[in-house]
Amino acid sequence: MAQRIITFAVVVSVVAGQSGGIQRGLQYGENWAPTTKDSDLVSANFPDVNITLRSPAFLNPEKVPARFSNGTDGPTDDIELDYFIRSLAQKHDWMTYESAAFQSEEGRAIPYVFLSLPNTNSSSDKLRIYLQAAIHGNEPAADESVLALLGKMDAEPAWAKSILDKMDIKILPRYNVDGVAYFQRQLASNLDPNREHLKLMRGQSREIKRVVSEWNPHIALDMHEFTVPTIYGGHYQHGADSLLSGGINPNIHPKIREQLLDFFIPAVGEKLESHGLRWEPYVTGPSNRTEGSRIRFTEAVTEAHALRVATALIKIQTILELARDNCEMVKSIVEDARDEFINSDEDIVITDSYVPENRTFTMVDTRNGSVIQVPIDFQRTTPSIANLTRPRPEAYVIPRTWSDVAERLEILGLKVERMNYEFRRTLETLTIESSVVEPELYEGTYLNTVTTNSTSREVVLPVGSYHVSTRQQNAALAFIALEPENIDSYVKFNIIPVEAGMEYPVFRIPRE
Template sequence: MAQRIITFAALLSSVAGQSGGIQRGLQYGENWAPTTKDSDLVSANFPDINITLRSPAFLNPGKVPARFSNGTEGPTDDIELDYFIRNLAQKHDWMTYESAAFQSEEGRAIPYVFLSLPNTNSSSDKLRIYLQAAIHGNEPAADESVLAFLGKMDAEPSWAKSILEKMDIKILPRYNVDGVAYFQRQLASNLDPNREHLKLMRGQSREIKRVVGEWNPHIALDMHEFTAPTIYGGHYQHGADSLLSGGINPNIHPKIREQLLDFFIPAVGEELESHGLRWEPYVTGPSNRTEGSRIRFTEAVTEARTGRNAVGLTQTISFLLEMRGIRIANQHFQRRVATALIKIQSILELARDNAEKVKSVVEESRDEFINIDEDIVITDS
């Protein structure tokens, strides 16, 4: 299989020292993670679930590229994504297609979607939600789930209205359009965009940060996938469909962290379980294939350079929503996307049903944060 192996010394020198850096051994484009599919024994634990998905990969499965099955291309290219959301925007007065004033590093368009009922109270009276996906380009259930969410809004107008009566939603369906085109984690410049939220060395990072800041959401959702075949302790693999966390940096107001950890996440977990899905708190840890070796997991880090904490530090209820999917190509894709859609739906319904409380908690916490003179926590490790 031919791969381009172009390298640019100037590019290397310009980004090697940036936040997150570039990983060693990368080429320019198509930095595919090796595919290691689940065995039949493992796969038996990840059947499809009884949820209708109305996104391009499921509405038109014949258009899904064959290379999705070997982990070298995603299921929905930019043309299909753009066509899908433009068509929905033409159908509904509550949906607006917005083309960003900036482009990706390779000059690709970056579309946004804005959801708001016409002739309702101004945004100042409603919750503001921000939903983004595919900051890593090889996590296809992330952006596909956002399209499935839009498909659900289209197919279920009463439900859509109930959501939009309480909130306006700004959506970035595909953050890393270049990474998706190459089916790689990184930006075209080989920088990890989710480790770049402090230095903001790339123009695309700065522009998207500006959009989020101007929107100033009360709640933010960041859709991801985690690596499925990693081995721990010689035998163990993650069996969870979902890992959940969010913005937990200690400089985020305690009341906002309480909303995330004590109210939203347990309720989302219960909803996942009601569909026969498994979830755990988000953790990371080193792989070890030595039988009987110690398994050591670390819960979600608090560092501000990651997206969920960077957004959380604006005193926003910020979610990290992960599905089991990296390195298994197209396996269990229906279950992965359905898992993500359930999480999006659950969070928005909880926000809808508790809109006044959520809004007041966030806005009061912001006022307190602005006016307090407590010390800033630099590190908690």
Template sequence: MRLTRKLSWLSFLSLAISFLLAAQPVNAATTPYYGKDYAQPEKVLAQYPDTDITFDTPAFTSEGDAFTSQEEMISFLHQVDRSSDRVEMKIIGQSMEGRDIPALFFSTEKNKDAKSFKKKPTVWLDAQIHGNEPAAGESALVMAQKLTGDWGDALLRDINVIIVPRLNPDGSYAFTRQLANRLDGNRDHMKFDSPEVRAIHNLYNQYMPEVVIDAHEYGLGASEFADLGEEGALKYHDVLLLSGKNLNIPESIRTLSDDRFVETAHQALDEQGFSSDAYYTTSRNGEEIQIWEGGSDPRIGRNAFGLKPAISFLVETRGIGIGRENFQRRVAAQVATHTSLMETTAAHAAEVQKVVADARNGIVKKGKHASKDDTVVVQSKPTEVSGKTLTFMDIATAQPFDVPVRYFSSSNEQATLERVRPTAYILDPGQEEAVKRLQHAGVRVETLRKPTRVEVESYTVTSKKTAENSYEGYRLHTVQTEVAAKTKTFPAGSTIIYMDQVTANVAALAMEPESVDSYVTFGFLPAEEGDVLPVHRYLQSGKLK
């Protein structure tokens, strides 16, 4: 009897273990700070050799496969902090699981505060908001170390630098793209649901850097392009680079970003033996390959910072899912890109500071008076460019080859819905959910002190569609509205968002209901078909009381 029970228990245990093992991904290796789900053939690996640069940041000096741990990163940053009086380390917040988010401030100024930083343009470098993109985070550590040496001595005569090397410490530990709440931090720059994104914007809003570098990695697309060539194809380029593309980023900034910075970076990468192109995403329609140059959505870091406004860049290296393959080269390519962008800022410091200051002052000035010549681009779409090809890596031959594609350019984005910029938006009382998110974005809000009767434009919802599935925790609402003038008495306690402020374009895209990232879209402002929305457009000059 005992033997039978023992055998039955062993059989059950064996079955349970077999079930658990079968439930694990058979082609993936994942531990804290490490993951891999694709191995490149040796002949492809050989096309991406290590460079002759030696790095001694934690991922290169520690044993094992795991990338830099939280403890190793903090210890390394303390060493950097102690190595020079030009650097100061601060903890700017904690992740959802309680891990510290450190930042480093580099300047020749003794007091490394926001006021002292205004004397020079400031470059902001953040990394690893996606936890499974380790070369991005490691490159930030390399840059921090580099800034304490002779190169940093020369550079910091002309600029300041702020580095936030790991925005998503929980995802880095779990080696996942998402934050601990399983949402994407790089889609939270208008919602501000996560403490991580709130922390970095709180810091950014204090210093308002002129130049932003947002470091990432991208996947090789092995399964997506398995039908190309005899054995399939992989995405090819070492680096994908793109500036902010939202049309509400002032044109002067968008032009300087591409003409002065992006072209110089591509040239520097080519001279150092790295391949590069504009950042893109892909989709398939049968055999047709569609290439979408990185979009203009405000929710993405590159555009969110650009809208404040700033010269803003996304830097991506070819690395998601391949573990430590080509890791040294991936970090070297990131470092080469960051170095070029920082050196360009330093070489043209006065121009950078003036262009950004003029753009910010221009937004403030235009916000004082409504004009038909000054509009907010509420909706836009990319333009298809004919005759384009994209370079892939052929797995069978281990050689790059060009494939015809349909290419949709956000650099040539076209406005499809515009409205005259008001001098203020007025929110009915009770919209605290929207107000607090605006404040996280750095938008200044004021409160009406007494009842006031004024003429405004109000939105009436003419149609509303709610998505069946949730996106980043929300079922998105797509609305159409009619805007009509009316006279309305606003009670004391109504919220006023004046447009004569630097972050006015962020506020406008949050308030205009048809915007892809509006607070109506996410449900922070209530909207039902036939209703008048609780946000109104004020077009008169002067302040309300």
């Protein structure tokens, strides 16, 4: 019997990802998830794929820790990973080992890899790709697939050159090095790094995000792994080998969303199918063992390890080849969409809702092992429906009191101007109309859901306050962080604490 974990890739214009659920009763270190293995009936539907894998766990299987078999350790420790990528970097002039200037929460080194042909056009003339893996420390197929990619490039130099002729690639093979060491989902601080992309509570999250912002990729890949023995509808388990996600945020430019949903993801799906693999959109949903219960999905360890790594490698390889073969089109779409977004006067989406659909989903019937299409209630998020929109401001103005908010925005890649004069102007202000604080702790805070009323008044702010123009590439991140009703806003996560009746201390400069 094999524990089965599906790989999934998040393909985005900025890095983000969604996966997994909440663990309760966490301790310091070694927060292992329960290991549940498939029956022989189920696992028979997931044979290995005939693909050569040149990553440490497959090149040197004798070095894989024994504890990997019971889900308490990963297959490749930091020493093996570091030796592997250093050795490849010494062999090839197109590969550079980069040691981050920062460390993990527990002081571990965080290595990067940079792939670029020497003596070629500068990065400004080529596609820029960002690839990261293992943001969750107990998803070993994620980082193993990235190492397998490097192994493939080492073994197939002509293929590697064909890729690097068109693009430069920055790779973070192992995001959550402490989590991998403990074989747990979370950072050492027990916060989920995949919920840190905007709130940036931890220093490690900030430093990694700063690297991504400075690299400013056209395409970003975030490799995950998804555990699937969960039972739905009484006796069904996931039947797909892979789940794919991308283009979810409603403020993403339509051309970029179309490129993801209509070009990249279908092409990756076709490639998976050509290898006899099944795929579906990434979804989450509650477990239910009640016979005949309706399945509700929201789009959003060992014997099967080779299949999982091979599946992930196929996805990475396919996306890189698509980008290579359509380099000018991809670059043009992304850069034109960025320009259009910067100059847009369209309203921005503050909150949205999912679109209910009835469809079928690939599942395995655990009673007999058959792979079938099961009717489900599906909540589509690509695209969603806007509930609350608001005119796009020309800029946000932030009092110097909230310098930590300005710092976060800079880390997210926004240009933040510090004003060297007293600011005085009539601005749009938001007053908190209602505030509901959740009673349970979530990711280190108590979530605050608010509604607001809009008014205007003359605002006077001291020297050193901040001006954030929305006429810039990453303004959509400011919309998410600074519009208080958004589900990921700094009000929601109590970075800016407010209550009913208070004026929200971030002000909007209306468009002329």
